[in-house]
Amino acid sequence: MSSYYIRNEKKYKKRRALITVISVFGIIAIAMGVYLFMNKGETTATSPTDSTKPTVAQTDTSPTTPTSSEHSAAAASTSTSVTSLNGVNTKDHGFLPNIGSVKKSGKMDGLRKLITDYTSRLSGKYGVTFIDLATGEMVNVNDTDRYIAASTSKLPINVLLYKYVEAGKVNLNDMLTYQKEDVEPGTGIIQQSPFGTQYSVRETSKLSIRKSDNCGVNMIIRLLDIQNVRQYLVDLGGKVYYDNRHRSCPYDMALVAQDLYKHYLKNEDVYGELINNLENTDWHDRIDAQLTGVKVAHKIGNQVKTANDVGIVFASHPYVLSIMTDNVDFVAACKNEATLSKKIYDYVESYAAQDQLQN
Missing domain, CATH: 3.40.710.10 (DD-peptidase/beta-lactamase superfamily)
Structure with a gap:
């Protein structure tokens, strides 16, 4: 093999090595650029979602003292009737x-x-x-x-x-029918109605509170089931079983x-x-x-x-x-x-x- 060929081969090897090094660095630079671009886009996309997280937590948690940023987020998300985390207008x-x-x-x-x-x-x-x-x-x-x-007892029932x-x-507009099983003498006006008379849930509730209507509250009990009323009192932490x-x-x-x-x-x-x-x-x-x-x-x-x-x-x-x-x-x-x-x-x-x- 001639010395000329050997010299040229060495020269080409050096060129190829240089091109390879440049190519590797170029690929790395491009990869880093793509990574930074994608990471920036992800950060921009998720920031609004993260900023709303304190709002959800603060809506239902009144005893917790919020930071200033959390207070602002909560205030923005609550209804217009809520003036602060301390109370309601x-x-x-x-x-x-x-x-x-x-x-x-x-x-x-x-x-x-x-x-x-x-x-x-x-x-x-x-x-x-x-x-x-x-x-x-x-x-x-x-x-x-x-x-x-x-x-x-008409208070917990209502x-x-x-x-x-x-x-x-x-639905308060649903109708309840006064039946014989609802009869209970005492306070109220429904007892003066004939059996089969219908009252809306709204009117029945109103009479059971304002007139303390015994027949009316019995109609509501029939709607709710007395066991559910008892369980409600138990769930509240009541001491006397009704x-x-x-x-x-x-x-x-x-x-x-x-x-x-x-x-x-x-x-x-x-x-x-x-x-x-x-x-x-x-x-x-x-x-x-x-x-x-x-x-x-x-x-x-x-x-x-x-x-x-x-x-x-x-x-x-x-x-x-x-x-x-x-x-x-x-x-x-x-x-x-x-x-x-x-x-x-x-x-x-x-x-x-x-x-x-x-x-």
Whole structure:
């Protein structure tokens, strides 16, 4: 082999090696460019989705304190009736705080003493549960003893009914037929109707609250099934099982009223109708008797030697008050409950006003 050929072969090898190196670096550069371009596109596409995640979490979680960016995302996603994560602006009651969204007052020992001192001097037995819905604080006096529920039981029955309405299981415009099995003497006007008379679910519910209609509530029970009502009370954490003896306690009824308040804040369009009926009953001789100008959504219960009342008082700090009695003089008990209710209202307004001054 000639030396000329060998020299040229070496020269070509060097050229081929150089071309190979340049090609490899070129391929690497192109690959990196493609990777960076694709990664940039992916980041741009996913950023809006990631930024909405705090919104979903904050919609249903009121106790959590959000960061500033989370608060902005939540505010953008909530309905126009929600002013902040601390509460809701309602059409009929103005701003209402979420349960437990306000700093605890630390005044519950004084309120417990007020209730105990007053009720201990009365004849008969009084059970009381109080819940400050703004702070979440609770006071209980004789609260889990068994009492005759009487017509306070119409409150959980109707709250469950409206839960079914919200879930689409029941339509308020559906018709219910008054039947012989629904007959129950006492309060109400449906008992004056002939069997076969039809009432809408909406009208039946309204009568069972405003007129405390016994036949009407039996028609609703037939629609819901009493076992579902009992299970609802169990699921809330009730202490007294609502069996055929129709017994309950102030604590259990207070849980129902608190549950109604919670759902009213979430869906005023549905639960506002029930709240309105509770504010416009035929009875104003107990919790709301001395609360002039204050809206009270409540349900009474009357029985021999029993005078009950449970409801939501829309005070500066909205609160639940549940009072049940045993072995009392009915007329005297109604007056006593009105007096106790006013004492509690004044006490709450006093510490609520102090909170406002401090803030």
